[in-house]
Amino acid sequence: MRFSRLLVPTTKETPNDATLASHIYLIRGGFIQSVGGSGLYNFLPLGKKVLDRVREVVKDELDKAGCQEVSLSFVTPASLWQESGRFEKYGKELLRFKDRKNNDFILGPTHEEMMVNLVRQTVKSYKQLPLNLYQINLKFRDEIRPRFGLMRGREFLMKDGYSFHATTEDMQREFTLMEETYKKIFRRLGLEFRVVEADSGAIGGSGSKEFMVLADSGEDTIVVCDGCDYGANIEAAVRKEKVSEAEAPEAVFSKFHTPDTTTIEALSDFFKVDPYYLVKTVAKRALYADGKSEVVLFALRGSDELQEVKACNAVDANDLVDISEEELAEVGLVAGYMGPTVLPESVRVVFDNNLKEASSMICGANEKDYHLVGNSFKGVEADYHDLVAVQEGDLCACCGKPLRYTKGIEAGHIFQLGTQYSEPLGATFLDENGKAQPMVMGTYGIGVSRLLAAIIEQNHDDKGCIWTKESAPFDLEIIISNIKDEEQMALGEKLYASLKSQGLDVLLDDRKDRFGAKIKDYELLGVPYAVVIGKKLKDRLVEFVTRDGLEKEETSVDTILDVVRQKV
RNA sequence: CGGAGUGUAGCGCAGUCUGGUAGCGCACCUGGUUUGGGACCAGGGGGUCGAAGGUUCGAGUCCUUUCACUCCGACCA
Numbered sequence: 001m002r003f004s005r006l007l008v009p010t011t012k013e014t015p016n017d018a019t020l021a022s023h024i025y026l027i028r029g030g031f032i033q034s035v036g037g038s039g040l041y042n043f044l045p046l047g048k049k050v051l052d053r054v055r056e057v058v059k060d061e062l063d064k065a066g067c068q069e070v071s072l073s074f075v076t077p078a079s080l081w082q083e084s085g086r087f088e089k090y091g092k093e094l095l096r097f098k099d100r101k102n103n104d105f106i107l108g109p110t111h112e113e114m115m116v117n118l119v120r121q122t123v124k125s126y127k128q129l130p131l132n133l134y135q136i137n138l139k140f141r142d143e144i145r146p147r148f149g150l151m152r153g154r155e156f157l158m159k160d161g162y163s164f165h166a167t168t169e170d171m172q173r174e175f176t177l178m179e180e181t182y183k184k185i186f187r188r189l190g191l192e193f194r195v196v197e198a199d200s201g202a203i204g205g206s207g208s209k210e211f212m213v214l215a216d217s218g219e220d221t222i223v224v225c226d227g228c229d230y231g232a233n234i235e236a237a238v239r240k241e242k243v244s245e246a247e248a249p250e251a252v253f254s255k256f257h258t259p260d261t262t263t264i265e266a267l268s269d270f271f272k273v274d275p276y277y278l279v280k281t282v283a284k285r286a287l288y289a290d291g292k293s294e295v296v297l298f299a300l301r302g303s304d305e306l307q308e309v310k311a312c313n314a315v316d317a318n319d320l321v322d323i324s325e326e327e328l329a330e331v332g333l334v335a336g337y338m339g340p341t342v343l344p345e346s347v348r349v350v351f352d353n354n355l356k357e358a359s360s361m362i363c364g365a366n367e368k369d370y371h372l373v374g375n376s377f378k379g380v381e382a383d384y385h386d387l388v389a390v391q392e393g394d395l396c397a398c399c400g401k402p403l404r405y406t407k408g409i410e411a412g413h414i415f416q417l418g419t420q421y422s423e424p425l426g427a428t429f430l431d432e433n434g435k436a437q438p439m440v441m442g443t444y445g446i447g448v449s450r451l452l453a454a455i456i457e458q459n460h461d462d463k464g465c466i467w468t469k470e471s472a473p474f475d476l477e478i479i480i481s482n483i484k485d486e487e488q489m490a491l492g493e494k495l496y497a498s499l500k501s502q503g504l505d506v507l508l509d510d511r512k513d514r515f516g517a518k519i520k521d522y523e524l525l526g527v528p529y530a531v532v533i534g535k536k537l538k539d540r541l542v543e544f545v546t547r548d549g550l551e552k553e554e555t556s557v558d559t560i561l562d563v564v565r566q567k568v
Numbered sequence: 569c570g571g572a573g574u575g576u577a578g579c580g581c582a583g584u585c586u587g588g589u590a591g592c593g594c595a596c597c598u599g600g601u602u603u604g605g606g607a608c609c610a611g612g613g614g615g616u617c618g619a620a621g622g623u624u625c626g627a628g629u630c631c632u633u634u635c636a637c638u639c640c641g642a643c644c645a
Contacts, residue, residue, distance in 0.1 A: 009579095011580095011595080012594070012595095013579065013593095013594065013595095015579075015580085016580070038636085038637070091643090093645095110645075139645090141644085141645075143644070144569085144642090144643060144644070145642095145644085147638090147639095210645090219644090319643085322642085450645095481603075482604090483603090484603075485603085513603090514602080514603050514604080514605085514606080515604040515606095516603090516605035516606050516607080517605085517606045517607090518604095518605090518606090519604080519605060521606085534604055536604095
């Protein structure tokens with residue numbers, strides 16, 4: 001491709017809403033163009049090319065693993081989503097609209113329903129299973145707050161795959177195969193990543209893993225262990241049960257006057273007791289799918305923090321929201337002095353696992369200015385769940401070494417779904433005994449457009465993009481310093497033709513601009529290698545440039561083809 | 569949804585307080601010079617000033633309504 005014919009509107013100036021390197025360089029490098037803000041982007045020729053290359057890697061590995069590509073209708077009849085129950089359950093991110101006949105439709109944020117519908121109409125027998133179908137198509141999620149360019153757009157390209165099996169064991173075999181396949185994809189793209197345990201979120205199901213591209217700008221906090229392979233999203237991370245070396249406060253059960261002691265810190269000071277022996281009681285309003293809501297108390301040790309996603313899952317709610325003191329008072333709770341042991345009838349309480357069998361605990365008396373000391377939960381039957389947010393320094397449940405936090409970009413997510421969609425949607429097959437069974441499903445996603453952003457987040461410098469081999473828009477760029485110099489021009493054309501005939505994808509910068517502008521554009525675009533034909537041509541020398549590190553190597557005109565063949 | 573801002577040329581912005589010919593930089597077009605780190609000179613094109621209504625002889629500027637977008641927070645595969 002000739003640069004002079006290529007539509008790449010590069011700019012010196014940074015758009016004022018761009019903060020992340022990937023956002024800045026993808027816009028400045030003319031890969032993408034913002035469409036009136038709001039998380040919508042056009043892909044310009046170079047962006048489209050990179051997107052296609054990434055997509056090709058994904059497709060290649062999936063096809064090798066036996067998956068089959070399909071393309072589902074983007075506009076989805078709402079009836080399918082009503083069947084699965086997600087039409088109501090899925091929040092406002094789901095874009096709903098009506099056609100001229102006033103029928104409801106949605107733009108798919110994910111396509112479990114559509115794919116199950118496809119399969120239930122075509123697969124009837126265990127002989128047709130297993131089956132793994134995927135598509136690489138646009139998704140739409142009406143994000144509350146799109147930002148960071150391609151990282152969190154509203155419209156985005158995603159690979160979503162779905163597998164269908166006769167047994168749970170076979171689904172788990174496929175799940176493992178997909179984990180391995182995803183690893184191959186991320187490795188080929190040159191990404192540093194980590195596979196972590198994850199919360200299943202709105203998709204539902206159990207046994208889910210996320211593929212996190214490691215980057216400081218990542219939106220997810222992940223907990224990793226340096227002693228072993230353990231890694232998990234903070235939303236799902238577990239730890240070895242915490243014990244305290246602090247002395248337990250010996251006390252018989254009694255009520256204590258504790259004026260103005262409404263925080264864990266104040267309470268710890270008041271009794272001179274480690275927060276480990278205090279009960280932290282967090283009140284939330286739980287919102288349920290059917291539109292109902294209730295006040296729920298979450299009780300955990302004062303030394304721990306509540307992990308809201310875990311809490312939400314523990315009560316099977318759609319969402320948890322904060323609650324005001326007034327609302328608490330209405331149901332008979334006293335803010336600052338709540339405790340899980342003394343409660344109005346109507347209030348639901350969930351205990352953290354760490355409180356099971358705990359003794360010598362201090363908790364609120366649910367009465368202003370009073371706490372209860374000497375509480376024991378030995379033998380107490382209650383609703384116990386894991387509710388705590390793992391902290392840095394907590395110990396790994398697998399190997400006992402300290403855990404630490406790092407940041408990641410969620411680029412892939414695989415789920416063991418089970419029969420969660422096949423049952424309500426009636427996707428059944430006949431087994432060997434002629435008996436109808438719901439198919440066992442897995443679902444697997446990769447954020448393809450997000451991967452472009454992730455690649456740049458991990459591979460850039462202060463001058464621009466540094467594409468990895470399999471994601472680069474071109475293999476090599478030839479820069480002719482001055483096109484009016486006939487010798488330079490002639491050599492450029494000759495190299496261009498010769499390298500192209502060898503099957504390399506080459507960009508020839510034949511624009512009328514000066515050298516400075518061309519090299520700046522080269523650095524911004526981030527093609528892995530360049531050959532610069534410039535002043536030294538008088539001495540029969542050209543430059544071979546490696547974008548990563550910007551190393552320059554002077555090479556004779558006679559050997560440049562060999563150097564390129566060897567390095568590119 | 570809470571808080572704070574911004575809407576003026578493709579992009580980045582000034583002009584709004586104090587109403588009176590629509591501006592600047594980048595980008596773009598023409599001609600010339602220049603050619604190893606985003607050149608220079610001269611000339612030029614491009615605007616329903618977010619939208620609607622109002623006040624006024626006159627509104628980018630004042631008033632009312634409304635829409636959109638951005639940032640912080642909450643939320644989020």
